[in-house]
Amino acid sequence: MASLRAHICCLLSYATFLSLISCDTLRENHVALFIFGDSLFDPGNNNYINTTANYQANFWPYGETFFNHPTGRFSDGRIIPDFIAEYAGLPLIPAYMQPDNKNFIDGVNFASGGAGALIETHQGYVIGLKTQVSYFKKVKKSLQQELGDAKAHKLLSRAVYLISIGTNDYLFPFSRNSSVRQSYLEEEFVAMVIGNMTISIKEIYKKGGRKFGFVNLMPLGCLPSMRANLGRRGSCVDELTKLAQLHNKALVVALQNLKNQLGGFKYSCHNFYESVSKRLSKPSKYGFEEGKTACCGSGPYRGILSCGGKRGIKEYQLCENVSEHLFFDSVHPTEKASQQIAELMWTGTVNITRPYNLRALFEA
Numbered sequence: 001m002a003s004l005r006a007h008i009c010c011l012l013s014y015a016t017f018l019s020l021i022s023c024d025t026l027r028e029n030h031v032a033l034f035i036f037g038d039s040l041f042d043p044g045n046n047n048y049i050n051t052t053a054n055y056q057a058n059f060w061p062y063g064e065t066f067f068n069h070p071t072g073r074f075s076d077g078r079i080i081p082d083f084i085a086e087y088a089g090l091p092l093i094p095a096y097m098q099p100d101n102k103n104f105i106d107g108v109n110f111a112s113g114g115a116g117a118l119i120e121t122h123q124g125y126v127i128g129l130k131t132q133v134s135y136f137k138k139v140k141k142s143l144q145q146e147l148g149d150a151k152a153h154k155l156l157s158r159a160v161y162l163i164s165i166g167t168n169d170y171l172f173p174f175s176r177n178s179s180v181r182q183s184y185l186e187e188e189f190v191a192m193v194i195g196n197m198t199i200s201i202k203e204i205y206k207k208g209g210r211k212f213g214f215v216n217l218m219p220l221g222c223l224p225s226m227r228a229n230l231g232r233r234g235s236c237v238d239e240l241t242k243l244a245q246l247h248n249k250a251l252v253v254a255l256q257n258l259k260n261q262l263g264g265f266k267y268s269c270h271n272f273y274e275s276v277s278k279r280l281s282k283p284s285k286y287g288f289e290e291g292k293t294a295c296c297g298s299g300p301y302r303g304i305l306s307c308g309g310k311r312g313i314k315e316y317q318l319c320e321n322v323s324e325h326l327f328f329d330s331v332h333p334t335e336k337a338s339q340q341i342a343e344l345m346w347t348g349t350v351n352i353t354r355p356y357n358l359r360a361l362f363e364a
């Protein structure tokens with residue numbers, strides 16, 4: 001009897017010992033992933049806000065490829081952050097707005113389709129970047145309550161903060177009659193977008209964030225939606241692409257300044273402009289049949305954002321084989337394209353993802 005009790009006791013303490021060890025190693029090497037931004041990174045936050053179908057993708061055929069049901073992702077399947085989480089050995093990072101979501105140990109995703117760095121961008125229909133950062137502050141409080149200040153601080157300083165923002169700030173003034181942009185010079189407008197984005201980055205830094213991952217802007221004038229609506233005979237809209245180029249130049253300078261100003265600030269910036277341009281000009285080199293025309297939508301280049309038939313226009317076409325396309329709908333890349341981009345963000349060399357790739361940031 002005594003020896004049996006000793007045996008049980010031994011088993012228990014051995015189990016406790018193991019769990020302590022694994023707990024400690026988890027904490028030691030654990031890198032969480034926090035995500036901010038727009039529809040490129042939104043896993044379904046807009047499913048839970050009072051908005052319109054223009055800002056949502058929680059209907060068929062969105063989600064047809066990987067999940068087999070719509071999730072709110074603006075893609076046939078997974079989006080870039082889903083692949084980054086996989087490469088980092090993390091589970092899919094859930095939407096912050098998802099009601100049952102209370103565990104933030106692995107990180108959480110605040111991104112919202114249609115969001116911009118400027119408050120005016122689709123105001124009232126989306127969760128803007130500033131509001132996303134205010135939610136992050138709540139998450140920090142909740143982590144502090146759960147783990148204590150020291151462990152929460154450690155988790156936040158080791159975490160990677162992935163951000164995709166800016167596209168909507170530039171598209172918004174083109175998409176409807178908006179007084180926002182017309183009253184500014186291009187350079188001033190870009191400075192304002194970058195300035196607001198910088199404020200949000202500094203807020204995250206103040207709360208303990210150190211490692212940031214970015215994508216710059218695609219050649220915006222070449223999105224199927226822009227080509228179809230504004231481009232002459234389907235050519236790219238140079239005015240918009242030029243804005244993206246100005247933004248991307250200013251982003252390089254802003255990130256370098258942040259690095260110089262903020263101790264311990266590290267970043268990775270993927271040249272999304274370059275990787276999309278290459279796939280547009282030589283789709284077959286990257287395994288696509290079609291770069292210009294979306295898989296899902298209507299009108300020329302399927303450039304009308306009618307995919308799913310819920311945004312005011314009921315009729316739309318859907319391609320047979322989504323893997324042949326760079327764009328799924330008139331604005332967003334397919335899962336296949338997203339995976340290629342995510343790989344370049346994760347392991348890309350300095351000619352495409354600099355100064356570090358995301359793998360290096362996660363290991364740092």
Ligand SMILES: *[C@@H]1O[C@H](CO)[C@@H](O)[C@H](O)[C@H]1NC(C)=O
Nearest residue numbers: 048049050051052123124125
């Ligand atoms: C949602 O937005 C619509 C239009 O903006 C408004 O009429 C409605 O009252 C809002 N609903 C809620 C629950 O806030």
Ligand SMILES: *[C@@H]1O[C@H](CO)[C@@H](O)[C@H](O)[C@H]1NC(C)=O
Nearest residue numbers: 117118119120130196199200
């Ligand atoms: C961002 O830009 C808007 C103008 O859209 C401005 O009113 C606001 O103060 C700026 N700052 C932040 C943090 O959003």
Ligand SMILES: *[C@@H]1O[C@H](CO)[C@@H](O)[C@H](O)[C@H]1NC(C)=O
Nearest residue numbers: 173174175176177178179182
């Ligand atoms: C935009 O403004 C122009 C000129 O002011 C007007 O002709 C046009 O109908 C407006 N478009 C929309 C969608 O409001």
Ligand SMILES: *[C@@H]1O[C@H](CO)[C@@H](O)[C@H](O)[C@H]1NC(C)=O
Nearest residue numbers: 287288289321322323324325
């Ligand atoms: C779909 O397209 C991809 C890329 O072109 C190709 O590899 C694949 O074989 C196609 N699948 C079918 C069922 O045709």
Ligand SMILES: *[C@@H]1O[C@H](CO)[C@@H](O)[C@H](O)[C@H]1NC(C)=O
Nearest residue numbers: 274275278348349350351352
């Ligand atoms: C970057 O350089 C590698 C070799 O170092 C090359 O294979 C790759 O094609 C280059 N990528 C780009 C986008 O230029």
